[in-house]
């Protein structure tokens with residue numbers, strides 16, 4: 541049914557307009573008590589066997605909404621109502637910024653993909669922190685806060701910008717993500733080099749510890765799929781060295797070689813980050829490489845091209861404790877998360893593993909044994 545709706549309504553609309561409309565509907569539904577209870581009962585059934593613990597946080601399941609969908613934390617309860625076990629808001633930058641000029645989001649429907657060059661359009665850390673502080677949660681969900689660099693801040697002052705965001709946002713975050721992998725902020729991905737990343741992550745860790753008392757906010761880093769293998773290994777080693785809680789793999793790619801021939805060449809030539817189905821193989825490969833390197837010492841989050849329960853299950857077997865998605869939500873609609881949970885529960889029941897945690901990394905361990 542959603543497929544027909546997508547073809548008739550969303551596909552005819554500008555993608556960014558369709559996004560804002562969908563978010564408005566989700567927010568509205570989550571505000572009406574009877575409606576939200578009904579929707580959550582239909583779309584977010586709970587599966588005991590999928591209960592997950594990641595970096596000390598207990599969640600209903602492993603499947604969450606990736607960063608970028610709810611940049612300003614306006615729809616956290618709405619997304620929880622739709623069945624996401626965690627919601628990663630952001631990317632939030634130190635200062636508010638408009639992002640790149642439109643058009644900046646493109647649908648590659650035959651490829652089940654998106655290209656975006658949004659450029660971290662967001663209301664800024666002070667405003668998002670105020671919204672999170674005022675939030676009265678109606679659904680229990682885990683809220684991750686993803687932070688990035690303000691575009692106008694020079695690269696030499698990047699750390700101070702991340703620290704400012706951390707000081708404002710860490711207390712409202714169940715976990716914090718340092719995003720150094722968006723292709724749409726000039727110079728950002730250079731921060732993935734370990735000599736840049738080490739002082740940045742150390743400063744963010746210290747800022748989180750300074751501003752949040754009574755608990756330790758888990759800290760993760762989100763990396764690009766375009767890193768060379770040796771750079772992935774270097775980030776993995778750094779994560780272990782610093783006692784980082786997690787690595788999110790991956791962000792969007794600047795590569796285009798996995799696209800088919802069916803999408804409009806004018807669209808595939810757009811600059812920006814490619815997400816969705818064409819990213820699947822590389823994201824999985826990066827995840828496997830990370831797990832082979834860090835094992836259980838660092839929690840891994842698998843994202844990039846996850847479309848169905850089988851994809852999510854493959855991420856778990858490759859080493860992901862948590863799995864996220866964004867692009868397939870656009871194509872599959874509100875029943876997507878439910879289908880993933882049902883399929884994951886079925887796969888776990890048929891597998892030799894008693895719990896989801898036991899399945900994490902099982903395939904990668906076999907290959908590297």
Ligand SMILES: Cc1cc2nc3c(=O)[nH]c(=O)nc-3n(C[C@H](O)[C@H](O)[C@H](O)COP(=O)(O)O)c2cc1C
Nearest residue numbers: 606607608630631656791815816844845865866867
């Ligand atoms: C329109 C759009 C905006 C995004 N914005 C962000 C962002 O602000 N921060 C971030 O870390 N990732 C962002 N992402 C990347 C996603 O979080 C995710 O890593 C990527 O899309 C791969 O997952 P997918 O194939 O399931 O979409 C964005 C993705 C899309 C499609």
